[in-house]
Amino acid sequence: MTDLVPRYNYDSFVPEKFEPCLNFDSSPKTGTMAPDFPLWQLNEAETRLGELLKQHAYTIVEFGSFT
């Protein structure tokens, strides 16, 4: 994890740093089950993606950041 953290959180938007992160083509297929992961609310309380999905018939999930 220690090596992955700086690679994932690259410090410059240059192809050799951001391109290795992009793997959409090998991401889970539609029609399969969602991989589950821990996530944290803004109050820093831990939850899980799977628990959030159970709360509604459908859930729209946008990924992104401030930048």
Next chain:
Amino acid sequence: MNALAEKFAEQDVGSIFIYTHEAHPGENVPHLASMEQKFRHARLLRDELGVTRPILVDALDGACHLAYGSMPNMTWIFARSGLILYKSDWTDAHSVENAIEYFSQVPARRKAGERLAGFRVERLDYRNQERDLFYKRLERNGQKALIEFKKAFPSG
């Protein structure tokens, strides 16, 4: 996307935003090095950019983001069971609205007696690039972010 979330909330459609990593780090909003910083940046997204949907913060190593393809601004739609219904490598409200309207009709169609079976479809949707707004946001991140983007994509 906030408006879309509000529009469909009464139809039992939830909407969340998962905070990932800084796609275009700059002097003002640098790359992430701690969870404390990641929470601060996520609150900035809420307070400065006005994201009203619940914001969930991914682990510092991007475990969730990487597993789902790690695109900088992608959108997925899931059923309550966890079934993946829609995946888009960019976010466009029109595309998402089109998809959620379609999926929302499935229960009623089944109730009406249709025997429905899932299948995969691939199509090319179109998003508004909103270049002026994008460049303003790069400037907000810092000149470094703007310069690096223009160097990586000279044609914009």
